[in-house]
Amino acid sequence: MTQKVSAMTRVIRIAALIISLIILVQCCSAPKYVPHKENITTSVYGAAIKIQNVEGTIFSGELLSIDNEKVIILTANKGIYKVIEENTTNITSFTLRYAQPVKYGWSIPAYGLFCATHGWFAPITLPINLIVTTSIAAGGSQSYTYDQKQITLNEAKNFARFPQGFPTNASYESIEKANYREIGTLVYSKDAGLNGGFETIIDQSPANWFVHNGTNNTGILVVGYSPKAGNHCLRINAQEASNTDAPIAITQIVNVNESSKYRIGFYAKSTDLVLEFRLGDPSDIEGRAIKTLQTKPANNEWILYEIEFETMANQSTVRMEFAGLNRGIAYLDEISLIEIK
């Protein structure tokens, strides 16, 4: 009985150790504005930076700019965004991350369990496996980072959103307000045009649509089943709709004629997810919607929605956005934009 308890205790301790190690290496995930390594080249935000000043205070957030006098960072705390400045002379250390870490945390339990097959050798191989897998996982979590031992602050400014210096016309308030509502990716095709039927697909993404996947990388997908027309439609799978500061959405900026009337039409179907169509003026720095239209989930049948609008004098583009408002799945197809004569 005592031996059984002792064995159980050892198992619990090892399990606790493995879980702790997993938590330790997995907690190093980067903020959502930090791109995956495949998207480094097209990322429009700065790297995530963590600085410590002479008083020991730590600030972290997106690196906006660095000049000879100060570092400017957009910090986030419980959904509240704040731009802060810190004098460069006050900074004692910094770490910056310019791509999402490579995660090998899965290897710790996987190889830990694999040791069970080693029989009597398990007590020897398990610690070795744990050391190796933990160091690999920890190394992965440190990939795509720099610190003050590797580069100077002057070199770090190349990883800022504004390597040319903080623009004089920009306001902290506006940047705080905008934060990261538009993190996403876009693949461009010269020939695809509006691509309202989602028939032009590049790297599994709908060409010419800016895809905001929120934190779910597979939330928006072009699929080939039951389209309204053609061979494809778009599936919007909003499983993290509560994340209101990064809603799942697609956006496109479309060229229009000034002082003209237009009708936008689209088909949507869903049993649960409400999609909101938002029409906006791209030149509006805050990205506000001029007109909105919400879909009505029903019995998963295609429903046509239409909305009309008139462009202003000197207006050459409009912004079309479809965003998920709640948890659920919806399908979108045959988006059209027609000038009404």
Add this chain to the structure above:
Amino acid sequence: MHDSSSLSQNLFLKAHMQNGDLYVLHDSWKIDTLKQTIAGHGEKYNYNRRLLNTDEFTIPIDSVAIFETNKKLEGTEESRIKGLSVLAGLDVVFGVICLTVPKACFGSCPTFYTNPKDNFHDANAEGFSNAVTPSLEYTDIDDLKHVQKSSSQFSLWMKNEALETHCVKDITILAVPTNAGESALQGADGQFYISGKKYPPAKAVVDGVEITSKLRDDDRIEWRSEADSTNLSAKQEVIIDFENIVNTENLGLSITFRQSLLVTYLFYSVMGYAGDQVSDLFAAIETKPQFMERLNNGIKKELGNIEVYYLNAEGKEWIHGGSFYEEGPIARNKQVLALGKFNGNTAKIKLVLTKGFWRIDDCQLVELKSTTTPISIKPTAVFKDGQVSVKARNELLNNKKHLISMPGDEYEMVFELPDYEGEFSLFLASTGYYLEWMREQWIKDQDWSKIFQVLYRPKHFLKQQAPFYKAHEAQMESDFWNSKIDTKSFSYD
């Protein structure tokens, strides 16, 4: 150390604009060497990183603060982007020889000639020498020292004789009508004056040495002292006596002057000390007004103007009358400083200036009759390499465009002078800026501690540089002029 294999697969060019906007161009882009634009497809974002448009974009190169790319630039692209933008230019290697004293390489801004066959020592003007980045663009007025009959055509040749990109927004001739016995002078105060009788110096002395013959006439025989061997901002005084003044009511001091090559040496030294981060230096000048202010209040202030003093009526006190300043070591500038009424028929003037920083051709007291307003004349025709260039003329007449002049370019501009019974004294108003090309030979000098000295300890910097400059001072003249680009034969392709 970091995995960058994926970076080279997806080619991109990011253009960071001064207002924080960002263009991301993908896969391929084209550079228009005539229009100085980059065109390609991609996205445009505002500073909040909201998507503004997805389209084919054409971006003027001079509106970009910083380029960012993972593509190795080649051939024409390399010379254009690296040479034209303030970002780079590190490995631009040209066949121009200025190896012996790299910091004596010819640098000129546009040079202007009334006779295209004139030797470059005789350039009539050099334009906007102080505008080394787009934001520093300004209108520079120079006396062409040329008198033209009315109702006639006048041609002016503009050359790019250095490794620079000249962005010329406007060329205007300012014509001042004058009668017999009169001259028109450009005032150091920005006004134009009609002058009468002139009084050459009776005696001019510096440090006990008489230099009267050198300052007497506008004859291209210049006086220049050598720089101080321990401090490049050390000052000296020139005392000038004028005699037999007939009308003392309204007098001015007219001098013909230009800077020495010390200014060129210091400018290129700063670029060299910036090394492969010279783009940061220019980006700071371009985006941070306080940075340029620090430069102006630092090293420029230390080197100073030609300060003019005159002895008061009692002959006991020096009164500060004003100063002269015009950037550039090539063309001689002629300006007048209005000093007002003098008592008696003699005058004593004192010039205080940095040793070895200025070259003075003549220095005369002149009778100022009145101020006047010149007539502005735009070019009626522009020729490039002997062929009419409607495009070049349109660019000069459109205040939203620049005429881009590359090394070796030469333009002839024709102006029609109006009817007038007398003659016209001609002045040039040139507006624009230029981009200096980084030279490979300078890179090895990179030392940002020197840049900080320039900004924060200019006096110390000028003392430290003195021995280096003195080692080359005697040789600089010949090296400078020999490294000039021949506009007839230069090619950078």
